[in-house]
Every structure is written in C-alpha cells, then in structure tokens.
Amino acid sequence: MDKNINITLKVWRQKGPKEKGAFETYQLKDISQGSSFLEMLDILNEQLVNDGKDPVVFDHDCREGICGMCSLYIDGHPHGPDSSITTCQLHMRKFNDGATITVEPWRSAGFPVVRDLMVDRYAYDKIIQAGGFVSVNTGGVPDANAIPIPKKDADLAMDAAACIGCGACAAACKNGSAMLFVSAKVSQLALLPQGRAEAARRAKAMVAKMDELGFGNCTNTRACEAECPKDVSISNIARLNREFVKAKLQD
Amino acid sequence: MTQINSKIPKGPLAEKWTNYKAHQKLVNPANKRRLDIIVVGTGLAGASAAASLAEMGFNVLNFCIQDSPRRAHSIAAQGGINAAKNYQNDGDSVYRLFYDTIKGGDYRAREANVHRLAEVSNSIIDQCVAQGVPFAREYGGLLDNRSFGGAQVSRTFYARGQTGQQLLLGAYSALSRQVGLNKVKMYKRYEMVDVVVVDGRARGIIARNLITGKLERFAAHAVVIATGGYVNTFFLSTNAMASNGSAAWQCYKKGAYFANPCMVQIHPTCIPVHGEFQSKLTLMSESLRNDGRIWVPKKKEDAEAIRAGKLKPTQINEEARDYYLERRYPAFGNLVPRDVASRAAKERCDAGYGVGAGQAVYLDFAEAINRLGKDVVEARYGNLFQMYEKIVDDNPYETPMMIYPALHYSMGGIWVDYELMTSIPGLFAIGEANFSDHGANRLGASALMQGLADGYFVLPYTIQNYLADQIQVPRFSTDLPEFEEAEKHIKERVDHLMSINGKRSVDSLHKELGHIMWDHVGMARNAEGLKEAIDMLKKLKKEFWSNVRIPGKAGDLNVELEKALRLADFIEIGELMAHDSLDRAESCGGHFREEYQTPEGEALRRDDEFSYVSCWEYQGEDKAPVMLKEPLDYEFIVRQQRNYKN
Numbered sequence: 001m002d003k004n005i006n007i008t009l010k011v012w013r014q015k016g017p018k019e020k021g022a023f024e025t026y027q028l029k030d031i032s033q034g035s036s037f038l039e040m041l042d043i044l045n046e047q048l049v050n051d052g053k054d055p056v057v058f059d060h061d062c063r064e065g066i067c068g069m070c071s072l073y074i075d076g077h078p079h080g081p082d083s084s085i086t087t088c089q090l091h092m093r094k095f096n097d098g099a100t101i102t103v104e105p106w107r108s109a110g111f112p113v114v115r116d117l118m119v120d121r122y123a124y125d126k127i128i129q130a131g132g133f134v135s136v137n138t139g140g141v142p143d144a145n146a147i148p149i150p151k152k153d154a155d156l157a158m159d160a161a162a163c164i165g166c167g168a169c170a171a172a173c174k175n176g177s178a179m180l181f182v183s184a185k186v187s188q189l190a191l192l193p194q195g196r197a198e199a200a201r202r203a204k205a206m207v208a209k210m211d212e213l214g215f216g217n218c219t220n221t222r223a224c225e226a227e228c229p230k231d232v233s234i235s236n237i238a239r240l241n242r243e244f245v246k247a248k249l250q251d
Numbered sequence: 252m253t254q255i256n257s258k259i260p261k262g263p264l265a266e267k268w269t270n271y272k273a274h275q276k277l278v279n280p281a282n283k284r285r286l287d288i289i290v291v292g293t294g295l296a297g298a299s300a301a302a303s304l305a306e307m308g309f310n311v312l313n314f315c316i317q318d319s320p321r322r323a324h325s326i327a328a329q330g331g332i333n334a335a336k337n338y339q340n341d342g343d344s345v346y347r348l349f350y351d352t353i354k355g356g357d358y359r360a361r362e363a364n365v366h367r368l369a370e371v372s373n374s375i376i377d378q379c380v381a382q383g384v385p386f387a388r389e390y391g392g393l394l395d396n397r398s399f400g401g402a403q404v405s406r407t408f409y410a411r412g413q414t415g416q417q418l419l420l421g422a423y424s425a426l427s428r429q430v431g432l433n434k435v436k437m438y439k440r441y442e443m444v445d446v447v448v449v450d451g452r453a454r455g456i457i458a459r460n461l462i463t464g465k466l467e468r469f470a471a472h473a474v475v476i477a478t479g480g481y482v483n484t485f486f487l488s489t490n491a492m493a494s495n496g497s498a499a500w501q502c503y504k505k506g507a508y509f510a511n512p513c514m515v516q517i518h519p520t521c522i523p524v525h526g527e528f529q530s531k532l533t534l535m536s537e538s539l540r541n542d543g544r545i546w547v548p549k550k551k552e553d554a555e556a557i558r559a560g561k562l563k564p565t566q567i568n569e570e571a572r573d574y575y576l577e578r579r580y581p582a583f584g585n586l587v588p589r590d591v592a593s594r595a596a597k598e599r600c601d602a603g604y605g606v607g608a609g610q611a612v613y614l615d616f617a618e619a620i621n622r623l624g625k626d627v628v629e630a631r632y633g634n635l636f637q638m639y640e641k642i643v644d645d646n647p648y649e650t651p652m653m654i655y656p657a658l659h660y661s662m663g664g665i666w667v668d669y670e671l672m673t674s675i676p677g678l679f680a681i682g683e684a685n686f687s688d689h690g691a692n693r694l695g696a697s698a699l700m701q702g703l704a705d706g707y708f709v710l711p712y713t714i715q716n717y718l719a720d721q722i723q724v725p726r727f728s729t730d731l732p733e734f735e736e737a738e739k740h741i742k743e744r745v746d747h748l749m750s751i752n753g754k755r756s757v758d759s760l761h762k763e764l765g766h767i768m769w770d771h772v773g774m775a776r777n778a779e780g781l782k783e784a785i786d787m788l789k790k791l792k793k794e795f796w797s798n799v800r801i802p803g804k805a806g807d808l809n810v811e812l813e814k815a816l817r818l819a820d821f822i823e824i825g826e827l828m829a830h831d832s833l834d835r836a837e838s839c840g841g842h843f844r845e846e847y848q849t850p851e852g853e854a855l856r857r858d859d860e861f862s863y864v865s866c867w868e869y870q871g872e873d874k875a876p877v878m879l880k881e882p883l884d885y886e887f888i889v890r891q892q893r894n895y896k897n
Contacts (some may be wrong), residue, residue, distance in 0.1 A: 129431035133424035146393025
C-alpha cells in the first residue's frame with residue numbers, strides 16, 4: 001500500500017552550458033508514494049516558486065513514457081532505479097522514507113547541459129537527418145500489401161523501432177557511445193524490404209555522422225541495453241556492425 | 252451579417268475531391284522555390300505537411316515546441332489508424348468509413364470533408380508502409396487489422412500499442428530527410444506567440460525562443476497552424492504537459508473564426524485520478540475494448556464493500572457483475588463510441604456503483620485470457636499492461652484494470668473551409684487544431700487518419716490554390732510595421748505578467764480552472780451550471796491577472812512564464828467553451844446537455860435548430876464575441892438518431 005514519505009533531494013543546478021554547476025539540497029515532506037517522480041519535482045517547484053526562488057528546469061512532456069523528453073540521471077541510473085521505464089513512469093513507491101535521492105542531467109559529450117537538468121540532444125536529430133529514413137516522397141508508392149513481409153522480420157523491426165530517442169544509452173555508456181540509438185534505426189529499416197535498397201548508404205552515413213558529433217565507440221559493456229527504457233537489444237548493434245562492414249566491403 | 256463560405260465543390264459527393272484536384276490552380280516548380288511556408292507544429296499533421304511541402308519544392312520553416320520534432324504528442328497515440336482498405340473482406344468501403352465517421356460525429360461534421368478523408372485514408376497506409384513503418388502483420392506477411400469503437404468492421408491498422416509513435420517517427424523521418432537537404436529549416440524549442448497579418452493576409456509569426464526568452468519575427472507567404480488541441484484547459488487531460496491552445500487562440504484574436512469550441516472528447520478508458528498532486532492522466536488505449544469487458548458490481552453493497560477494501564473484484568461471480576455496455580448496447584457492446592461509453596461510466600458511478608475511490612469502473616481481461624491464452628493477450632496489449640502496472644502497482648493479468656473517463660481530444664478548433672484555410676487568407680489549420688472532420692465526437696483511430704490526411708494528401712494540394720496567386724509577391728521584411736506592432740503587443744503582455752508579482756503559482760491557478768471546467772463544462776452540462784462557470788471564470792481571470800507569481804526574468808529561459816502565457820489563453824478558451832455549450836441547447840456527441848436527453852438517457856439532438864457549425868468571431872478585449880452559423884446541409888445522407896443498440 002502506498003504511504004507518504006519524507007525525502008532529501010540533491011539536485012544538480014547549472015545556469016548555462018558554460019557555467020559551473022553544483023548540487024543543491026532540498027527537503028520534501030509527505031510525498032505520496034503514489035505520485036510519479038516528476039510529480040514530486042512539480043511539488044518541489046511549487047515550493048520553490050512560493051518561496052520566490054527559481055524552479056528546477058527539467059525536460060518532460062507526455063508523462064506516459066513515449067515522447068522521450070524526460071532525461072534524469074537518478075541515483076546513478078538513467079531514468080532511475082526501476083527497469084524498462086522512463087523517468088516520468090518512475091513512481092515514488094520505489095523509494096523509502098528518509099531516502100536521499102541524487103538527481104543529475106545526462107552527462108555525455110554529445111549532450112551539453114542547457115540548464116539544470118535540461119540537456120541539448122539535437123545531435124540525435126542530426127544523425128537521423130544523415131540517413132535515418134527511406135528516401136520516398138509523398139504519393140506514388142505501391143499498395144501497402146504489395147510486398148508481404150514475414151511476421152518475424154516485422155516484429156524484429158518493431159522491437160528496434162520502439163526506441164524513443166531519449167539518450168539514456170549514450171548517457172549510460174562510459175564511452176558516451178550512441179551505438180544503440182543508431183543501430184536501432186539502422187536495424188529497423190534494414191529488416192524491412194522498403195528500407196533494404198539504401199541499407200548500405202544509411203549505415204555508413206549515420207555512423208559517420210555519429211563519429212563527427214563526438215560520440216564515443218562501443219566496447220560492448222551492455223550498459224546501454226541495461227538502462228534502455230524500451231529494452232532495445234544490443235543485438236541491433238551486431239546487426240549495425242554487419243551492415244557497416246558489408247557496406248565498407250562494397251566500397 | 253457575414254456569410255460563411257465553406258467553398259465546398261459542387262457535384263456528387265464521391266467526385267468532389269477528384270474534381271477539385273482536376274481544376275485547382277497549381278504552382279510550377281520554379282515558382283515553388285520562391286515561396287516560403289511557415290508550419291507551426293511537428294506532430295502528425297505538421298511533420299507530414301512540412302515534409303510533403305518541402306519535397307514539392309517549397310521552402311519550409313518548421314517550428315517545434317519540444318527539443319526535437321520527434322516528441323510531438325501524436326507520439327502518444329496508442330491504438331491505431333483507420334483506413335478503408337477492406338483487406339479483411341468484411342464489407343468495408345470508402346462509403347462505409349465516411350458513413351461511420353459522420354454518424355460517429357453525431358451528424359455535426361461536413362459531408363464533403365469527411366468523404367475526402369475516407370478517400371485518402373488508403374493512401375496513408377501505403378505511404379507509411381513505404382516509409383518503413385512496422386505495422387503489425389499476419390503470418391502470411393500481410394497487414395493485420397483490429398476493430399475500434401463505432402465500427403462493425405476491422406479497419407484499424409496498428410503497430411502494437413505504439414501506432415502514433417510509429418506513424419510520427421515515419422513522418423519525422425521524412426521531415427528529417429528534408430531538413431538534411433536544407434529544404435526545411437527547423438526551429439526547435441520555439442513557441443509561436445502571435446500571427447502577423449499584413450493587408451488582410453497571414454504573412455508571418457512572432458515566436459518566443461524558449462532558451463533565450465527572446466521574441467523573434469518570421470515572415471512567409473503562408474502560415475500553417477498544426478498545434479493540436481486545447482483540452483489542457485481542464486488541467487488534467489491525456490494531453491502532454493506542453494500541449495496548449497495558444498496558437499489557435501492567437502489566430503482567433505486576429506480574426507480567424509473559432510468553431511464548435513464546446514465539442515471536446517472525454518475518453519472512457521483512462522487511469523483514474525489518484526490525488527491532488529496529479530499532473531496528467533494516462534490513457535489506456537481504446538483497442539483494449541476489443542477484448543476487455545467493462546463492468547461494475549450489480550449490487551450496491553458489493554460496490555461499497557469494494558470501495559471499503561473488504562472485497563476484491565475477482566471475488567465477485569459472473570451473475571453479480573453488470574456488464575452495462577453489453578446490457579445497454581447489445582449490437583456494439585464494449586465497442587460503442589467514446590462519448591457513449593464515457594457517459595455510461597459516469598451514470599453507473601453517479602448511481603453509486605463505482606469502484607476504487609468511487610470514480611472508476613472495471614476493464615476485465617479474465618475472459619479474454621481464458622479464450623485466447625495469456626500469450627496472445629500479452630502480444631496484443633503487453634506494453635499497455637506494463638504501463639498500467641507501473642502506474643497503479645496492480646497486475647492487470649490477475650485483477651481487472653480500473654478506468655474512468657478523462658479529457659482527451661478537441662473536435663472543435665480553428666474554423667477552416669474545404670481548402671483547410673481559415674477565415675484569414677493565407678492562414679491554414681490542419682490536424683486537431685482545426686475543427687473540420689469529427690463533428691461532435693471523434694471515432695477511435697480517426698485522429699491519426701485525419702492528421703496525416705491533412706498533412707500528406709490534402710493541404711499540399713489546396714495550399715497551392717492559394718499560393719498560385721502569390722508567385723509575384725516578393726519575400727517580406729520583418730521590419731514592416733505589422734511585425735513591429737505584433738511584437739510590441741506581446742512584449743507588453745509579457746512585461747505585464749512579470750510585473751504582477753502576486754502570491755499564486757501558475758499551476759495552482761490552472762488547477763482551479765480545471766476544477767471549474769470539469770464540474771460545469773465537463774461530461775454533463777446544464778444551463779445553470781454553465782452560467783455559474785462563466786461567472787467563476789471571469790473571477791478567475793481577474794485573480795490570474797492580479798495575483799500570479801512568476802519568478803525569473805522575461806528575457807531568459809523561464810518555464811513559469813511559458814506556462815503563464817498559455818494559462819492566460821486557456822482561461823479565455825474556457826470562457827468561450829462555456830458560452831458555446833450554453834448556446835448549443837441540444838445534446839450531440841461529446842456535448843451533453845442534461846436538459847436534452849431521451850427517456851433512456853441518450854443524447855437528444857435537435858437537428859431542426861442546431862444543424863450548424865458555430866463559428867465564433869472575436870470582437871475585441873472584454874466584448875462579447877459574435878456567433879456566425881455555417882449551416883450543415885446534408886445532401887447525401889439522412890440524419891438519424893445514433894443507435895448502437897441493434
């Protein structure tokens with residue numbers, strides 16, 4: 001049964017990308033364990049506003065685990081201590097009365113801090129812009145059932161397509177690698193006949209863009225997979241490597 | 252009095268769109284390069300429009316409130332998208348999809364628009380598959396379908412419980428390709444704060460850079476609004492936190508009609524409200540009603556025992572359960588349209604049969620798990636069950652889910668003609684932001700269809716009919732006095748808000764607005780309550796403008812200021828909703844007036860008096876708006892009382 005708890009929060013506060021940040025400590029009383037982590041932050045912010053202080057800035061939007069906007073590093077884990085969820089789906093029942101909770105932004109070379117807990121993830125958009133699509137224009141495409149796709153392939157493609165682009169994979173990686181993100185898109189499109197035609201070009205372009213933007217290399221620590229809120233598998237990275245090597249051999 | 256001209260093409264219903272396309276004006280490729288189009292919003296409608304327009308050769312400026320266009324709230328749509336493919340050979344057709352949508356909308360939508368929507372629905376599925384959207388498939392490799400409310404065929408395409416996500420990411424990939432080709436310039440973390448009208452035509456916008464807090468000016472030959480709906484007026488809804496009605500409201504204040512504001516949808520299957528700290532409500536997809544059965548206890552004592560925690564739902568045997576939708580609506584059962592299902596839940600809870608804290612009913616999968624096996628149920632709804640368990644801490648495989656209706660979608664919105672142009676020339680509205688296709692109630696899986704229809708297949712045609720006259724018009728300077736004036740006006744508004752320095756946070760005022768709306772302008776409305784609401788909203792507006800507290804500075808990243816600007820508009824939207832609800836003295840679809848119901852408690856439409864779209868025209872600060880009527884003359888189908896019983 002949910003009850004009310006008292007907690008201590010240590011929150012990273014940072015004015016801007018170039019400024020020095022520091023932890024600030026806040027006490028919160030009588031937080032219902034039925035509230036979500038972000039609702040707890042709402043309560044903190046309400047308290048700060050009432051005290052005439054600047055509220056903590058953090059990204060959030062859909063609050064149902066699908067937009068990929070929320071991005072908190074809680075007690076050393078992207079999206080907190082629960083598995084297979086985003087920060088907005090984390091509930092306070094995962095914490096005990098009297099707990100001290102540390103909240104930080106994503107820390108990764110590819111994602112500079114904008115303010116407090118908000119980071120800039122435009123790098124992920126740029127990687128998609130480099131090749132994460134099928135080059136078709138609107139209109140003039142064949143009937144949707146013209147090409148049968150084995151259910152197994154469609155399901156695998158869907159598993160990869162579940163990625164929400166939140167950035168937890170790169171934030172969890174000690175090398176700051178975006179390989180799980182890149183491989184999810186490369187896999188989804190390489191598994192489907194519609195994306196097959198430009199699979200080689202796509203793999204090369206997206207990997208090149210990822211390198212250019214300062215993301216690190218993959219050393220198979222599997223931290224990304226463990227922290228991914230959508231359980232995207234690192235078998236996608238293996239598939240990306242195959243696609244990449246195949247493409248390079250064709251050069 | 253101004254006449255409303257909806258510009259519906261003449262001719263037989265099924266030929267209108269074909270004829271329109273055959274005779275409309277086009278812009279040649281060389282001229283397209285000289286024309287700029289602003290698209291505000293990157294959801295299904297905005298992203299698909301921006302991508303398609305750029306592919307055709309126009310220069311597109313696309314604005315996004317989030318940090319990436321991939322995060323627009325279309326992404327949260329779960330269940331599916333309708334199309335008249337008839338792949339299941341169950342008797343579907345363009346006409347049947349058209350008819351179901353008109354009927355589902357309680358005969359308050361335009362025939363010609365809805366028929367066009369049904370016509371282009373099939374192309375959407377083709378387009379999405381070509382983009383690599385991983386729709387669910389059968390073992391034979393062909394596409395799978397399921398059923399949604401208000402239909403007796405299986406015409407809904409889906410990608411697990413994440414259809415909106417996959418469709419949005421499809422549109423986002425097409426959009427990203429155009430950004431990479433420099434055909435779309437993407438402005439992220441920007442929020443539109445005004446539309447700029449020059450010589451009677453929309454020529455640009457003022458947008459606030461959410462990182463720097465600076466107001467910036469953008470000019471173009473046409474402006475497209477794709478900013479979604481306004482149900483966050485109620486504070487608690489299934490919409491995302493940043494979803495707002497401000498862009499639409501700015502258009503209204505510059506002269507665009509606002510149509511049918513009272514028509515909002517209350518979705519029957521959401522996770523019930525948990526406490527005062529609640530920030531938003533989570534939807535459980537309508538697709539669950541394919542296999543889930545909705546019930547409350549037959550006996551009041553059982554309901555009371557459940558509420559007191561003395562009895563578990565699994566301890567109540569079959570005979571003691573009231574599957575009230577199956578009882579009242581045998582032909583459609585659990586798959587009645589949303590408005591009907593929502594009201595039925597409220598009726599049972601108000602009568603004292605509610606479970607949980609009293610405002611909840613059960614959605615039970617025990618029968619489906621027995622019939623299909625847990626594996627099949629998990630394959631169909633696994634992610635939804637997981638989502639439910641994470642929020643409520645209950646396992647829906649073992650005990651029924653608890654659900655209750657919540658605000659979900661606005662059928663009303665900016666008025667548009669057949670070309671999706673508002674009453675301001677050069678200003679277009681697409682997707683949920685416009686009012687056009689869903690009448691008084693939207694059917695499930697039709698929002699995705701309409702957003703993508705507008706963005707991929709309708710607007711890219713119709714906007715050319717307008718732009719063909721604009722090819723000689725050179726690019727505008729943002730130094731024009733109209734831009735100066737608009738920016739000055741916004742700056743004054745912002746400065747005023749910052750100077751109030753009162754005692755109340757934006758959220759506390761927004762919650763108060765939500766309570767007023769839910770209690771008086773919610774699922775059941777009556778004249779007395781609406782008048783009371785109008786009075787309360789007036790007071791709330793005064794309280795907001797004299798007692799709101801916004802920390803920080805205007806020219807800086809300031810989340811509280813963003814929220815305050817939106818709330819100022821929400822309060823006024825709420826007022827207009829209340830006026831429209833009062834004015835429409837009938838019940839239809841999502842708009843239920845207690846005074847107008849049949850003896851069985853169903854919505855009682857009054858076609859002879861209210862077969863029109865109410866188009867509200869702004870008259871100025873503190874002046875009552877004027878209501879114009881667009882008559883809905885049905886040429887092709889006969890209105891009937893909606894019947895989902897037999």
